[in-house]
């Protein structure tokens with residue numbers, strides 16, 4: 001598709017976030033929406049996600065994001081005509097420190113007050129859920145049976161297809177290299193294939209969000225950090241489905257994917273890149289060590305592959321959503337860390353409300369882009385960040 005000369009809204013980034021925004025904008029009646037994707041739709045960090053979906057978040061805004069997203073995933077096939085592979089496998093957090101448990105107690109109370117089915121259970125109950133677990137060093141676990149998983153590629157492609165059907169244009173293979181500012185307002189995006197004039201530029205560039213922010217002179221504290229996922233050969237000794245289970249002491253997590261077991265060491269590493277990352281095979285040793293501690297039977301398993309991706313982290317682990325300070329017409333929806341996939345349905349809806357109706361229908365102050373400059377950012381969970 002040729003690059004148009006103008007568009008009402010230009011979204012930079014065709015990942016799950018950009019495609020959800022495009023779909024929701026088009027659904028809300030925006031007629032002239034253009035997504036520019038330097039690679040292919042969904043080829044960015046969305047393609048690396050584990051697909052986890054949980055309502056177990058530490059803040060009301062994020063819990064509400066999850067509850068709405070879960071409702072979307074539940075009727076996804078009805079709305080989009082595509083099976084997203086959604087399954088309620090549950091999320092299980094394994095706890096070994098009393099301070100960590102105290103943090104969970106207050107977060108679980110908040111989640112329950114908002115209607116989430118989540119409870120603190122004994123280690124023996126965790127073992128009943130996943131018999132292969134070693135639980136002797138645990139003091140508790142947290143179980144959310146309504147949490148689950150779905151396929152990031154299926155969901156992203158469904159957003160993109162429906163956005164196109166509703167009139168949005170998505171152009172792949174176009175790298176945005178500049179944002180023109182006139183009189184303090186974003187007026188165009190610059191690419192090697194031409195310039196597109198616009199009223200609104202949306203930064204949905206995932207791990208490249210800070211770089212895209214700089215094109216408009218806006219400083220965004222989005223830090224891409226590498227995380228690995230490895231998978232075993234078919235391993236029927238741990239029968240599925242198993243919950244997405246995170247060991248809070250080590251950050252290690254696992255779940256079943258068909259006959260294989262997916263294993264992540266829970267690594268958070270600055271590799272100095274915001275685009276692509278290589279797999280570090282040295283991470284296999286760390287992963288296997290953490291895995292065998294928690295699931296001794298995995299000693300019999302063989303790793304058959306793996307991948308690494310970049311999670312766009314912020315200093316307080318909350319996303320950044322809103323108008324960028326200092327440049328009119330420049331909107332950001334970035335910094336989703338390990339939860340951008342699962343929060344994409346709600347993100348798309350609230351951003352479309354903001355851009356079409358002038359304001360979102362829910363309180364998004366948690367995600368305010370200027371909170372860091374105002375010294376008002378606060379992390380609500382200091383443990384290892386789950387997906």
Ligand SMILES: Cc1cc2nc3c(=O)[nH]c(=O)nc-3n(C[C@H](O)[C@H](O)[C@H](O)COP(=O)(O)OP(=O)(O)OC[C@H]3O[C@@H](n4cnc5c(N)ncnc54)[C@H](O)[C@@H]3O)c2cc1C
Pocket residue numbers: 012013014015016017018036037038039040041042043044045046047048049050051052053174175176177204205206207208212227228229308309310311312334336337338339340341342343387
């Ligand atoms: C190992 C791992 C496991 C994860 N597990 C989960 C999980 O279980 N659940 C969950 O919810 N999330 C998970 N995540 C996080 C999730 O993948 C991200 O939060 C989410 O995909 C972010 O989506 P995005 O659209 O913002 O980014 P992306 O998918 O990266 O999309 C941004 C797009 O912008 C494009 N782009 C960048 N710069 C430009 C430019 N200048 N011009 C044009 N295009 C540009 C990129 O090519 C890219 O396609 C995981 C991440 C990793 C790495």
